[in-house]
Amino acid sequence: MPAPVLDFWFDFASTYSYLAAMRIGPLAERADVRVRFRPFLLGPIFKAQGWTTSPFNLYPAKGRNMWRDLERSCADLQLAFRRPDPFPQNSLLAARVALAGLDQTWGEGFCRALFCAEFADGCRIDDAAAIGNILAKLKIDSEPALAAAQSDDIKTRLRAQTDEAQRLGLFGAPSFTTADGELFWGNDRLEPALRWATGAPISTAAEPS
Amino acid sequence: MPAPVLDFWFDFASTYSYLAAMRIGPLAERADVRVRFRPFLLGPIFKAQGWTTSPFNLYPAKGRNMWRDLERSCADLQLAFRRPDPFPQNSLLAARVALAGLDQTWGEGFCRALFCAEFADGCRIDDAAAIGNILAKLKIDSEPALAAAQSDDIKTRLRAQTDEAQRLGLFGAPSFTTADGELFWGNDRLEPALRWATGAPISTAAEPS
Numbered sequence A, B: 001m002p003a004p005v006l007d008f009w010f011d012f013a014s015t016y017s018y019l020a021a022m023r024i025g026p027l028a029e030r031a032d033v034r035v036r037f038r039p040f041l042l043g044p045i046f047k048a049q050g051w052t053t054s055p056f057n058l059y060p061a062k063g064r065n066m067w068r069d070l071e072r073s074c075a076d077l078q079l080a081f082r083r084p085d086p087f088p089q090n091s092l093l094a095a096r097v098a099l100a101g102l103d104q105t106w107g108e109g110f111c112r113a114l115f116c117a118e119f120a121d122g123c124r125i126d127d128a129a130a131i132g133n134i135l136a137k138l139k140i141d142s143e144p145a146l147a148a149a150q151s152d153d154i155k156t157r158l159r160a161q162t163d164e165a166q167r168l169g170l171f172g173a174p175s176f177t178t179a180d181g182e183l184f185w186g187n188d189r190l191e192p193a194l195r196w197a198t199g200a201p202i203s204t205a206a207e208p209s
Helices: A015-031 A042-048 A060-077 A092-103 A107-120 A128-137 A142-149 A152-167 A187-197 B015-031 B043-048 B060-077 B092-103 B107-120 B128-137 B142-149 B152-167 B187-197
Strands: A005-010 A034-039 A175-178 A183-185 B005-010 B034-039 B175-178 B183-185
Touching (some): A015 A107, A060 B183, A092 A142, A092 A152, A107 A128, A175 A187, A183 A187, B015 B034, B015 B187, B034 B092, B092 B107, B107 B128
Parallel strands (some): B005 B034
Antiparallel strands (some): B005 B175, B175 B183
């Protein structure tokens, strides 16, 4: 039997997507679930909700707590953390490069490296030079990678991926979707999403004792 | 040495506060943490953010996912679940009764029973008759309880509690605060908040391997 599939939806600008991207590999392997990395853009989805920037900027108390929570969570997970400036970073080019890489063998490694550059090292990720540096460290030839990323094919596919995210009801990142139509939102839902994907029995609702 | 203290902030209208209220007792006991139940009102805090109702109503995609997630989470936790109508319920009287009960011995039991009436049975919680029923089931004399709840002292203290929540930076419920000033938001943060309260060592941030 083929391994069950879980779609992992993320935006490179999203803080908790960093945590999910760093955690998902080993957890999925242990659960015997095949993960598909699906970069998309939150911008159009936020815009449809009337937001012009991250809700963490729009709601300062929520934003302050998010940064502190991220700091605590990274310490727990032994992940480095440095806040990028500005926040959110423009993730358009990074998402296009990731899509190009996912057609080849280096997509997932690039995604992790990109997230680390942004949230572990606090670097900008919004231009070709920054992304070229990340590719160079991964020993990937940056010229063809960036050319593929700027092709009409990739541009169209990234738009289609974002449209699909919206159709699936996504409203934030990271999110996880299963073949049978479940949507799980947030890094905290990674484990339940993997459990669901494997069809592990979910207890039936019962009266609390 | 006295047990460390964790403040548990909740609004009776809040769906994830139901889960936290049902989980916190045994978890805190195992962690040897003393929990203080602190009902407050989200309404004034939402209003300050420009929201006139729950964000789950304002943002339909978020709301749909919350109800489905709650259903899945309740099944996992073997908690019954029925969606109350309307949502959110007006939680003012319930919060006042809870404060009165927390002065005596029946406060925490009342909080759990109230949450179950609302989210396990789907009952309304917004009037004296509904709350009287809950008190009756707990064998608490409802007349003096409701009289105390409507006293100026309790009304003032609930307002002060909500003001304090706002001062502490709370923006949603459930939330947990520690003596050393940490704020944890959401049912998912109950375990980390308890760990923090006990002073369990948090790993220092390190480069991901």
